[in-house]
Amino acid sequence: MNDPDRNRRRMARLMTHLTWVVVLAMLTLYFNNFIASRDNPNATLALSDSARPEVVLDRNRAGHYLAPGRINGQRVEFLLDTGATNVSVPQGLASELGLQRGAPMQSMTANGVVTVYRTQLDSVELGGIRMQDVSATINPGMSENIVLLGMSFMQHLELIQRNGQLTLRVPDAVR
Incomplete structure (x- = not known):
């Protein structure tokens, strides 16, 4: 015979397992991104809007x-x-x-x-x-x-290090 309660329990157990797999996968992605940004906070390097080319870098956790x-x-x-x-x-x-x-x-x-x-x-x-x-x-x-x-x-650059950031700038004379 086919027991409907037994099928529901199996389905509930399967859904619980799938939920845990999804939660663990999402946590893994989050912490991988967190660790990557800690190791290289400059991975998505932004350009400065100033008139002369300049790059501002953040120091990573290792300095x-x-x-x-x-x-x-x-x-x-x-x-x-x-x-x-x-x-x-x-x-x-x-x-x-x-x-x-x-x-x-x-x-x-x-x-x-x-x-x-x-x-x-x-x-x-x-x-x-x-x-x-x-x-x-x-x-x-x-x-x-x-x-x-x-x-x-x-x-060929001006280097300014302050508060965990390094600014590299092309001097006016070089441009």
Whole structure:
């Protein structure tokens, strides 16, 4: 025989399970977005409306400034590093970007002295700031696909750090 109460109980149990799955999925999405915004508060980088190009970055919870940008028109993730002489591109990402290895050179990094290779970037963009012919290095020892945005790019900018924010601005003389 077919018991209607039994079918209702089965349906109620199924609906309860489905509700929990949906709630857990929504919580997972929320917390993934929360963690991502905490690790990179600049993921959706806004441009300034000022007359001269300027970018304002928020420091992440580790004290770093991460931001999306472009190298030769292709999207990359930058970690601003005023201690780096040049823009430093991981080998794997350099291959994806089609960068050519130039002359080898020794570079002092946080992990000691490493061999890197000179290269030239046609363009580097961070927010509304764009520069051409930027010196860079290709670093085979970097495992992540995060580009260190060094002083070969930032030396042409005004840098102002205040209250957990870093403002990068093109000086009037450069424009």
